[in-house]
Amino acid sequence: MADSDPKRAIAEEAVLGYLQNHPEIPDSQLFADQLAADGKINHDDIANAIKSLTGHKYVDSQEITTEKWLLTEEGKTYAANGSPEMRLFMAIPQEGITKEELQKKFDASVFKIACAQAAKNKWVDFGKQLVTRKIQRVDDDRVQTLLLRIQNEKDISQDDIKALTKRKLIVLQVKKGFSVRRGPTYAPKRKKIATDLTRDMLQRGNVDEEDFKPPNLNANGAPTEGGCLHPLLKVRKQLKDIFLQMGFEEMPTNRYVESSFWNFDALFQPQQHPARDSHDTFFLKVPSTTKELPEDYVERVKRIHESGGYQSRGYGYDWKREEANKNLLRTHTTAISSRMLYLLAQKPFSPKKYFSIDRVFRNEAVDRTHLAEFHQIEGLICDRGLTLGDLIGVLEDFFSRLGMSNLKFKPAYNPYTEPSMEIFGYHKGFGKYVEIGNSGMFRPEMLLPMGLPEDVSVIAWGLSLERPTMIRYGIDNIRDLFGHKVDLALIKKNPICRIGLESDEEKL
Template sequence: MAAVKGEETAMVEDAILGYLATHEVIADSGQFAYEHGLDHNEVVNVIKSLHGFRFIDAQDIKRETWALTDEGKKYADEGSPEVQLFLAVPPEGSIWMDELQKKLDPSVFKIGCLQAGKNKWVDMGKQVSRKVQHVEDKVKNLLIQIQDGQTSVSIYSLIGLIGLSNSKFLGGPVDEQGGDWKELEFKEYNFNAKGPPAEAGHLHPLLKVKDQLKNMFLRMGFEEMPTNNFVESSFWNFDALFQPQQHPARDAHDTFFLEAPSTTRKLPEEYVELVKRVHEDGGYGSRGYGYEWKREEANKNLLRTHTTAVSTRMLYALAKQPFAPKKYFSIDRVFRNEAVDRTHLAEFHQIEGLVCDRGLTLGDLIGVLHDFFSQLGMSNLRFKPTYNPYTEPSMEVFSYHEGLGKWVEIGNSGVFRPEMLRPMGLPEDASVIAWGLSLERPTMILYGISNIRDLFGHKVDLSLIRRNPICRIGIN
């Protein structure tokens, strides 16, 4: 509804509508404001109001103009940095880089070196020499054109204020109590129009699958392990898992070691001694590795290469209590110094599950794996024998990937070795079956993504996150 306007607004309305009463078009609101001594911002506001009430028709006009900064004016007068640097190099012979730097302003020298080298005008080294004898300063010429106003451009459509659609003006007071409002024309309101969609965050496909997996584990009676330590010692990550200190996985080519702090400050000494003994001399039916175990290697800090380091800590804590069967799981980030390709990243998420009970066998492991992966909608599995330092027997798990058109390894599994469990203090008849897989692989299969770099990392298309559906894992 029309309301009492400020004096300036009323004056602008009178000026616009009074002009249109005798003229068909106002071609340019900016020019109109200038000629009538009006504030252009206020003119624009009134135009929008009049247009909204359908008193006038209006079209936008947009203009772009270029103006030089102080730096641009300087280059227009003195030449671009690359030409200044080129001219400072002798036409014949060469000049020492240090001497050339002294002849130019620091910013001119820095930009000039980059652009002159890129243009292949000069040879850059300890000495600088010309590769060509003449160059054209296109940058300076363009800056001069801008300075002379030759690059101003007018784009888009003109503003046209075309005719009046009502004899009533908006300006002036309205007598609401007297009923003047009944004769005013109101802007129509579309009650069926939808408002703009609300901006909101979107869960990444990895988070969707992670949430479903977490709920699945909890329904199966598993307890989540704490995984808040990305940094681990080599002891918990390798040694406690009966992985020898000369194993290739402990090389810098495969593992990210920390520079600071480079070593851990505290380890359980009695347990460390038992781990050392089983590495060097064996035990529990094992001959060990027969090498000199070094404490300094165990002390090294690293970015954990697997969440099995967390499992080791949990089993060690479990062994300190009266034995009771346990089922644990974790889903979190791990780091490996791997070459990046369509199925591998140096940083990824690992899912790990383990069951600790008396008398578990390989048959129990296969049964649990079929149960677990069938709930992910992956009932078509294959198993392949493999070697792990801390499990025996061990199996790789494969599932068929429709997008890649081949069988893809989706996990690793096995029965933890006595050399790992007995030093912790777990009973001799206690067994632990465990399996691990990346979160990325099943997510790729579930969402039909063939390249892991399209799922995780700096090359991910954000629209992928917005348009992907809710994760629907095929739970039986």
């Protein structure tokens, strides 16, 4: 076989050639040591060759592990010159010696070890004046003897091994190798295996002489290179289908940049509201302001803010046109709802159901549950005579299609809805109710300046797209779902979203 790696080719030839005259290779490590004399190949080359030959059944191999204790550099020094404690003992004369004089005979690090071990063995007495021997002689330097035994590959007890290991005088060397025998397809030389039937084979007429690689019917096919839908897109598709089934019409949401007028003022949100501060909103530098606003409608909005109307007292402040002109990245898709309701008011009235699912932007600190951009789901119904009961009924219908049938509602405050309700759904996984959205009826101060009839009401609700997606796919950090840190494997392997089924009700 023509191998792109010449070392492996040499190693394969050596293994197959040896097995031609011998029943087995007991240890590939020893076999490699014999071949390593010429420096051409090492054990890694032999191991790679054995693995390849095993895969093609030229050989049968078993992995074997050998362990061997080796002396460290410090251990080699002690084996040659003796242990520090023995050298210290021999350096002490019978009459004793001062510690200062004794220390001059050793390196500082060796002296410290020698003193500690000699004291531990009760060989030496470190007095105030002199260092003296406690015993007359030591017949055997046990540490040196043990190290020499290991150096000569002789056995020692486990207790001695632990003691030498603790002093870092020996280290365990673990080597992995193979024992190798001939395999079912053994041959002295590897044959070239054909993997495909080629035109040249047919032209030569020697197809019968070729050895073809047997097909592996259990092998996985090549992974598809097609695109994959993001989990957010899968959940978005399911939610969009629910809206369409309920007869809603999708609003155009391609305006990421909005004016403060449509994002705040048209929604009867006062200009001094905290949400309009730069700490909560991304304002644009270029272009910083808009020049396209319906002037007659702007004047009606200004009047309702300053002095009220339609049985409202307004906010009683000086409304500033320059604030309304400021461009920003929309903070909610309700800015699109205000545009759509204004356009609806310019025509003879007809009831409408609108929905949108798209991106919004808020200047928030990023953490595991918050991003500076996320997706908002919004639905609204515009018709005559709608009440809070209609809103509750629609919400129960909508969320039941998501697999959430146990809802509770809590009064809340929104600048542009009255009454307003927070929506809570029972989460079986948490064993409690969790907030899943916000809702309300648009205020007359928002609707009547647009020109809608007085008996027309608008009910609306909204929720995020990320929260149900994270629950559905078991993701607890929003940065793992959306943004530059998302693992592409998650995109490729996540299952189809099937919202509303019994199995999902356990999760939502």
